[in-house]
Amino acid sequence: MDLAARKYNFIQKLLKVDESLLEKLENIININDENQDWFLELSTEEQSEIEIGLKEADNSEFVSHESIMGKFAKWH
Structure with a gap:
């Protein structure tokens, strides 16, 4: 179809x-419409930091959630 x-x-x-x-x-x-505008409401510095983080993630320059949780498992 x-x-x-x-x-x-x-x-x-x-x-x-x-x-x-x-x-x-x-x-x-309405929620979908609101979610599309949130980025534009951020300051240019905040937008820049998010873009840097996304580029780092695209380049696999991050520590996975599982890795961090493994290090802190003894406190859970």
């Missing part, structure tokens, strides 16, 4: 939902 057909089917189902489910769907859509 292509994207247009999937959207059409979704719209058809959306016409039949009750108020409660509609509110939940609206919240999901």
